[in-house]
Amino acid sequence: MLFLQFTILSFVAVTATAVVLTRDPAKQAIGISFYGLVMALMFFIFQAPDVALSQIVIGAVALPLMILLALTKIRRHEDEQRAKHKEKKAA
Amino acid sequence: MKRRGRMIFFLLSAAAFAGVYLWGLRGLPAVGHYRGPYGDVLNRVATYERHVTDIVTAVNFDYRGFDTLGEEFILFMSVIGGSVLLRRQREEEKSEHRDDNLADESPERQAPEPSDATRVLTLALVGPLVVFGLYIVAHGQLTPGGGFQGGVILATAPLLVYLAGDLKKFKQITSHTLVEVGEAVGAGGYLAIGLAGLILGGSYLRNVAALGTTGTINSGGTIALISLATGLEVAAGFVLLLYAFLEQTLEIQLRGEK
Numbered sequence: 001m002l003f004l005q006f007t008i009l010s011f012v013a014v015t016a017t018a019v020v021l022t023r024d025p026a027k028q029a030i031g032i033s034f035y036g037l038v039m040a041l042m043f044f045i046f047q048a049p050d051v052a053l054s055q056i057v058i059g060a061v062a063l064p065l066m067i068l069l070a071l072t073k074i075r076r077h078e079d080e081q082r083a084k085h086k087e088k089k090a091a
Numbered sequence: 092m093k094r095r096g097r098m099i100f101f102l103l104s105a106a107a108f109a110g111v112y113l114w115g116l117r118g119l120p121a122v123g124h125y126r127g128p129y130g131d132v133l134n135r136v137a138t139y140e141r142h143v144t145d146i147v148t149a150v151n152f153d154y155r156g157f158d159t160l161g162e163e164f165i166l167f168m169s170v171i172g173g174s175v176l177l178r179r180q181r182e183e184e185k186s187e188h189r190d191d192n193l194a195d196e197s198p199e200r201q202a203p204e205p206s207d208a209t210r211v212l213t214l215a216l217v218g219p220l221v222v223f224g225l226y227i228v229a230h231g232q233l234t235p236g237g238g239f240q241g242g243v244i245l246a247t248a249p250l251l252v253y254l255a256g257d258l259k260k261f262k263q264i265t266s267h268t269l270v271e272v273g274e275a276v277g278a279g280g281y282l283a284i285g286l287a288g289l290i291l292g293g294s295y296l297r298n299v300a301a302l303g304t305t306g307t308i309n310s311g312g313t314i315a316l317i318s319l320a321t322g323l324e325v326a327a328g329f330v331l332l333l334y335a336f337l338e339q340t341l342e343i344q345l346r347g348e349k
Contacts, residue, residue: 005122050147053227053240061247062329069336 008042029067036060142302142310143232151237152317156296160281163321167278170328174335205256213255220248228322232311238318242325249330253337258345265334270327277324284313284320 015035022028036059043052120126133146133154143149151159205213224245231237253261264270288297300312309315 049235050240054243057243
């Protein structure tokens with residue numbers, strides 16, 4: 001059991017570092033999804049199955065999704081600004 | 092120079108943090124050696140006092156039910172805040188669109204059509220997912236889980252519909268008035284159950300309902316009822332949030348489909 005706990009904890013540490021070291025936010029969202037999954041597994045191994053249940057939905061699905069949606073929104077805004085800028089130049 | 096100064100500052104604070112952290116770690120009990128009395132006491136008495144088998148849910152919805160009420164309203168307020176914030180921006184962008192019909196349907200933004208495999212798998216999973224979510228909500232007093240866990244599971248069901256590419260259905264489900272009603276009824280229900288305890292039992296959130304037989308779905312008294320209310324509130328709240336976030340993308344995608 002202790003071996004499992006050590007393994008999962010080091011796995012959490014590795015994936016968390018990987019998420020932090022990823023520079024592109026879109027790739028980071030995918031990374032954080034995997035990290036959420038590993039976290040859920042950790043909660044399960046540490047005998048907190050109810051926390052694992054919510055973690056798997058929030059951490060692996062909801063959070064990355066919201067990051068991705070926020071990103072598309074920001075990018076669309078940037079595109080619009082750029083298009084406006086071009087129009088002004090053309091006029 | 093500036094970079095070097097920053098580096099020195101970082102190393103100093105990192106060293107200080109590591110010192111305090113290691114010092115703190117030394118005071119922790121060994122893995123699996125729980126010290127406090129409360130967990131042990133509750134483990135012994137909760138099954139007799141409340142007729143439940145999942146002590147965590149009993150703690151959440153009964154022994155410290157008032158704290159959970161606050162937590163639930165944190166979620167409630169953030170959902171409201173999120174949708175209010177996004178709504179204003181949506182109207183702004185709509186008026187912008189009327190002025191100059193900006194084509195934000197640039198080709199690389201268009202999501203590819205989901206493959207048949209994705210479509211079949213996601214749609215086939217919707218039913219089992221809803222059943223599983225309801226099961227987790229209803230069995231909070233018996234097995235790990237409860238209102239919050241089941242609620243978030245339920246909220247992912249419309250997401251599967253979205254993944255399957257059925258945008259119109261997704262919009263129908265998530266923008267339905269019943270979602271908002273569910274959110275309100277769920278949050279208000281928790282309060283009302285607490286008030287019932289105050290009126291019938293003399294203190295807020297007192298477990299006044301019949302406790303039932305331990306191990307059956309009717310056990311736990313108000314614990315099961317609060318779990319249901321929380322499940323409703325959490326599921327509706329997350330669906331509302333999903334819709335608030337996805338709405339703009341959705342409008343554009345639906346326009347593209349036409």
